[in-house]
Amino acid sequence: MSSIILEARDVHYRYPRGMEAICGISFHIRKGEKIALVGPNGAGKSTLLKMFNGMIRPDSGLMLFDNQPIGYDTASLRMLRKRVGFVLQNPDRQIIAPTVYQDVAFGPTNLGYSEPKVKEVVSKVLRHVGLEGFERRPPHQLSGGEKKRVAIAGVLSMDPDVLVLDEPTSGLDPSGSEDIMELLDELNQEGKTIIISTHNVELAYPWADRAMLMLGGTILEEDIPEVAFGNPEYVRRAHLSLPTLLELHGELQKRGFNLEGKKPRTVLDMMQCIETIVRNTRSPVQPGTITICNVDKANQEDVSGWVSLHPKVSVGAMGTRAKQHAENCRIKLDFTYGVIDKCILKTLLGEDTLIMTTESMVKRVTQRVDAYCQESGIRIMVNHLGTVPEPAKEGEEGMP
Amino acid sequence: MFEELLEDIAQKNGLREVNTHIKLAAGLGAILLCLLSSSYIPPLFIAIVLTGAILSLARVDAKTYGALFIVPLWFAILSVAGIILITGGPDPFWKWDILPWFSLSITRESINQGVFVFCRVLGGMSAMLFISLTTPMTDIFTVFREFRIPNTVIDLMMIIYRTIFILMDQVVQVYHSQVMRLGYSTWRESLHSFASLCGAAFIASWDAGEDLIRAMDARCYDGKFALLGESRPIERMPCITLGIFLLLSAAVVIVAGTTTIL
Numbered sequence: 146m147s148s149i150i151l152e153a154r155d156v157h158y159r160y161p162r163g164m165e166a167i168c169g170i171s172f173h174i175r176k177g178e179k180i181a182l183v184g185p186n187g188a189g190k191s192t193l194l195k196m197f198n199g200m201i202r203p204d205s206g207l208m209l210f211d212n213q214p215i216g217y218d219t220a221s222l223r224m225l226r227k228r229v230g231f232v233l234q235n236p237d238r239q240i241i242a243p244t245v246y247q248d249v250a251f252g253p254t255n256l257g258y259s260e261p262k263v264k265e266v267v268s269k270v271l272r273h274v275g276l277e278g279f280e281r282r283p284p285h286q287l288s289g290g291e292k293k294r295v296a297i298a299g300v301l302s303m304d305p306d307v308l309v310l311d312e313p314t315s316g317l318d319p320s321g322s323e324d325i326m327e328l329l330d331e332l333n334q335e336g337k338t339i340i341i342s343t344h345n346v347e348l349a350y351p352w353a354d355r356a357m358l359m360l361g362g363t364i365l366e367e368d369i370p371e372v373a374f375g376n377p378e379y380v381r382r383a384h385l386s387l388p389t390l391l392e393l394h395g396e397l398q399k400r401g402f403n404l405e406g407k408k409p410r411t412v413l414d415m416m417q418c419i420e421t422i423v424r425n426t427r428s429p430v431q432p433g434t435i436t437i438c439n440v441d442k443a444n445q446e447d448v449s450g451w452v453s454l455h456p457k458v459s460v461g462a463m464g465t466r467a468k469q470h471a472e473n474c475r476i477k478l479d480f481t482y483g484v485i486d487k488c489i490l491k492t493l494l495g496e497d498t499l500i501m502t503t504e505s506m507v508k509r510v511t512q513r514v515d516a517y518c519q520e521s522g523i524r525i526m527v528n529h530l531g532t533v534p535e536p537a538k539e540g541e542e543g544m545p
Numbered sequence: 546m547f548e549e550l551l552e553d554i555a556q557k558n559g560l561r562e563v564n565t566h567i568k569l570a571a572g573l574g575a576i577l578l579c580l581l582s583s584s585y586i587p588p589l590f591i592a593i594v595l596t597g598a599i600l601s602l603a604r605v606d607a608k609t610y611g612a613l614f615i616v617p618l619w620f621a622i623l624s625v626a627g628i629i630l631i632t633g634g635p636d637p638f639w640k641w642d643i644l645p646w647f648s649l650s651i652t653r654e655s656i657n658q659g660v661f662v663f664c665r666v667l668g669g670m671s672a673m674l675f676i677s678l679t680t681p682m683t684d685i686f687t688v689f690r691e692f693r694i695p696n697t698v699i700d701l702m703m704i705i706y707r708t709i710f711i712l713m714d715q716v717v718q719v720y721h722s723q724v725m726r727l728g729y730s731t732w733r734e735s736l737h738s739f740a741s742l743c744g745a746a747f748i749a750s751w752d753a754g755e756d757l758i759r760a761m762d763a764r765c766y767d768g769k770f771a772l773l774g775e776s777r778p779i780e781r782m783p784c785i786t787l788g789i790f791l792l793l794s795a796a797v798v799i800v801a802g803t804t805t806i807l
Contacts, residue, residue, distance in 0.1 A: 198763060200759065200762070200763060222762075223765050223767075226762070226763055226764070226765050227765055231763045233756075233760060233763075235756075237711050237714075238711075238753065238756040238757070238760055239760045240707070241704065241707060241757060241760055241761060241764075242703060242707060242770070242771060243682065243683045243686065243703050243706045243707050244683045246771070247703070247770070247771040248771075250771035251761075251764055251766075251770070251771050252764040252765055253771075254769045254770070254771040255764065255765045255766055255767040255768075255769050256765055256767075257767070257769075263771070281683065282556070283552070283556060283681070283683060283710075284707070284710075285707075285710035285711075285714075286553065286556060299764065300764065303764065303765065
């Protein structure tokens with residue numbers, strides 16, 4: 146298990162002339178975890194988040210970062226804020242500069258990077274969040290989702306270890322929310338610890354490694370999402386709703402179906418539950434294959450060629466860059482969010498699928514498919530599109 | 546209330562990619578030549594050329610451009626009418642002695658003077674609009690920095706620029722919510738609504754200011770604002786066009802000399 150990066154020990158905080166916002170909270174967060182703080186309005190989520198980068202100093206108790214107590218002098222706060230990036234709920238309040246480039250460059254410039262370095266960092270980060278070519282646009286002309294991306298890019302440009310986001314999906318449309326969650330997944334895959342606060346149970350439930358249910362300045366429950374959201378009493382007290390899948394699972398169990406294994410996190414898990422129930426009554430289908438296309442390596446002709454050779458294949462793209470790539474190749478996308486699970490579902494119907502994604506997410510796809518195969522005992526073939534042309538090239542060189 | 550801001554047009558105009566210096570040189574050069582000229586012809590020439598450039602090169606919608614031009618044009622017409630009536634001269638075409646010590650007259654000189662001023666206004670206006678419709682503020686900041694205007698001033702300008710739009714959004718929201726609840730139905734009501742609109746704007750800006758400091762702190766603010774991205778290279782075609790335009794205008798100034806309309 147990885148080391149602890151953030152820790153709170155019996156933290157209390159009272160707003161000036163107000164009620165106690167945080168009443169004795171203790172927890173720890175490990176490196177590389179995805180944490181969701183869930184709770185009703187006024188539960189103290191935002192207050193707690195602001196303690197992570199020292200914007201609020203607890204009245205009593207101790208906040209630790211990397212096993213060191215947080216110092217509240219200017220120099221220590223600067224160091225802390227470089228390593229713990231904070232994205233405010235309202236991107237309008239976070240975006241300071243008159244152009245996207247300047248805003249993303251704000252952090253690196255203040256950290257004293259040289260100009261070429263700043264430029265390099267900014268273009269890398271904008272590429273990462275899928276905002277290439279937006280450098281000179283003024284923020285007030287962007288859509289809500291784009292503004293959110295700029296806000297995240299502005300924090301990412303300082304290359305923090307921990308990313309704290311207050312309500313990252315508020316005010317976004319469903320597909321915009323999925324995009325942001327996907328981006329967070331991608332960042333997590335690169336080793337960043339991610340902490341979000343949200344009301345959206347359906348979004349947090351499949352995403353988080355651990356969920357903290359907060360109510361009235363205390364932590365009601367802190368566990369893996371299946372457990373944290375699995376207690377209807379706590380969920381009701383925290384003014385939340387039970388995730389649909391958990392509810393469905395519970396209802397099936399109540400009706401006497403014997404559901405083994407862990408509780409479902411995704412539609413795929415749920416399908417597996419149901420399939421185990423009906424397995425005996427149906428003849429098994431030979432599963433299809435999943436082909437992964439790494440858009441950072443593959444060139445457009447190869448991909449378009451492959452797709453035109455396999456017209457029946459369903460195509461999914463993960464991440465904005467992959468989606469842009471698909472658009473450039475004129476590939477019609479069947480799935481734009483929840484791609485891996487949807488593709489596995491397709492293969493279970495005996496159809497073939499193609500997943501377009503970025504370098505950093507390729508491993509995640511294979512991991513997810515492997516995990517599913519292990520759990521279900523079904524074998525699904527995974528091919529890599531990007532690697533197919535390479536041996537062919539070697540072959541050409543090898544026969545002069 | 547605020548359909549389209551000048552800034553939005555500037556961000557999308559056809560000359561957006563042309564080097565800022567060239568556009569500023571064209572605009573400022575045109576203003577300078579308008580002021581140097583002592584005939585009505587050069588400013589008129591400049592007005593026609595720049596209007597053509599705005600409509601065809603920058604591809605600004607003619608209706609929008611007309612609407613922008615019409616407001617100052619009314620001021621110009623009113624003041625030129627004043628100039629024509631008040632300026633005296635030796636042989637009046639028309640004269641009216643209202644009071645023993647005050648009379649209105651139209652003379653050759655007054656008409657010449659009026660037309661001259663009017664054309665200057667047209668020339669200057671089109672030059673100003675040329676700059677503001679083709680060059681967004683964000684590009685002008687870069688030029689300011691190149692001209693060694695103190696960083697503090699530029700940083701302030703950039704923050705103000707950014708805040709204007711946020712404040713504007715809030716004001717529009719409050720205004721709409723007032724209109725929807727008949728806030729401007731009577732004179733009394735509109736006075737009251739306008740006052741509370743101002744109050745709300747003040748509180749919003751105060752809030753935004755505090756958030757701004759917090760947002761800057763959260764991103765390690767150390768007194769530095771990001772340098773702006775590099776400006777576009779000076780290309781040959783725009784440069785030649787600028788040269789031709791300025792030379793031609795200067796030639797018109799010299800040739801026209803002190804030509805008057807009458």
